[in-house]
Amino acid sequence: MRAGYYTGNYTYEVRQLPERQPVGREVKIEVAWCGLCGTDIHKFRGRAGARPVVPPIILGHECSGIVTEVGPDVKNFRPGDRVACDPSWGCGRCIWCQKGFPNFCTERHGVAKGFADYVFPPEENVYHISDSLDLETAAFAEPLSCAVHGVDLIEPRMGANIVLFGMGAVGGLMLQLLTKTAPRNLIVVELDEAKRELACSLGATQAVTGEELETAVSNINVDYVVECIGLNSTMEQAVKIAGKGAKVLLFGLGDPEKPMQFNQYEAYLRELSIYTSFLNPHTTERALALLESGQINTEALISARLELEEMGEELKTTHYAKKGKVMVRLSGKK
Ligand SMILES: [Zn+2]
Ligand SMILES: [Zn+2]
Known part of the structure; x- marks a missing residue:
């Protein structure tokens, strides 16, 4: 073999x-x-x-x-x-x-x-x-089960404003799970134009570049942020644009040698909750159920x-x- x-x-x-x-x-x-x-x-x-x-x-x-x-x-x-x-x-x-x-x-x-x-x-x-x-x-099944665990952790409420960073393979799975929580706004942040188009075809309400993001969220309170890239610049922007009482899920894998910068005082003023997600406990069976149902492209x-x-x-x-x-x-x- x-x-x-x-x-x-x-x-x-x-x-x-x-x-x-x-x-x-x-x-x-x-x-x-x-x-x-x-x-x-x-x-x-x-x-x-x-x-x-x-x-x-x-x-x-x-x-x-x-x-x-x-x-x-x-x-x-x-x-x-x-x-x-x-x-x-x-x-x-x-x-x-x-x-x-x-x-x-x-x-x-x-x-x-x-x-x-x-x-x-x-x-x-x-x-x-x-x-x-x-x-x-x-x-x-495995990447989706990891994404399901991440969504389990932040328990998005319906009708929320969600920002998702990254439309790689995991971001694309995460996006499709987040659409099922009936968000009011689901804004994808992605550099690549083809992937922004894909995001909109898979249910994002809007897809923007990192530079366009602040304008896109200027009139809403961002309730959930899900970061699926793992770069310091995007993780830091994820925390920065989170609204009052927001939950921020840092799902992307960061560089262990180069930790991100984190301003506790700014996070304190908005009472942020920061989440990370490790592997896929008790989610494989549900991930397979979702795949079998045909709801995940x-x-x-x-x-x-x-x-x-x-x-x-x-x-x-x-x-x-x-x-x-x-x-x-x-x-x-x-
Ligand atoms: Zn994997
Ligand atoms: Zn054990």
Whole structure:
């Protein structure tokens, strides 16, 4: 089987690994598709994702596929089942798992490294999908589940004024979730004109550049701000334009070496709540339900479908990742 590795120092390699049988609760899944995540690009650049990076590591964590074999202790899956993975494993026994926060599990680690022909997650991280949901769309389960968790945290009230920064793949998913909270205004901030147009076609009431934003919000109280870029300039602008009593969700992944500037006094005058969102506790099943219902347009967010062998070039240039979601074709099954 092939696997796409980040091998350190900005290098990517497709290596051959021996195939093996699943053991214990492992489900062997022939990967159909795996999305390229912003955190994969962060890792390729030597920065931490949800965990510190020690190469060589197999990249990818947003995968779907078909079960080919199951370990002797697996109860709920059989060969031929169509499935999606939650790559984030929690032990279920530590104090954080017991408190209902598997994302903070003391033994948490990734169990579905999807830049590979096969993955072997334990069955608790595997989800059945219906025949009507194609496998490529199902590979959006993980990024969408992370976005659902972010929206869960800020609990938007209906009829609110919302500003969303960034129309990358995650911003595009977040936008579609936010439209379902019936906002009065849903203003997207995005530099790229094509993406601004896409934002309007997916339900934004307005799409503007960062420079146009202050005028766009001058007569409204911005109740919620969701930042899906992670640059200091946009995170700082997100806090700056937040209105009285606003909730600001900093969803984009910032640079750990270069923290943003934060003016506590200005935030105090408006009694801001600042949120961050870590992974996807208890949201995979709902993300899949949303995908199965057809309410999330994933096709509009896909910028390229690439082979595993093409990912070295893409990780270096981010040519297609800048335009939207890159999908890596493994078996390519629908
Ligand atoms: Zn991801
Ligand atoms: Zn745990």
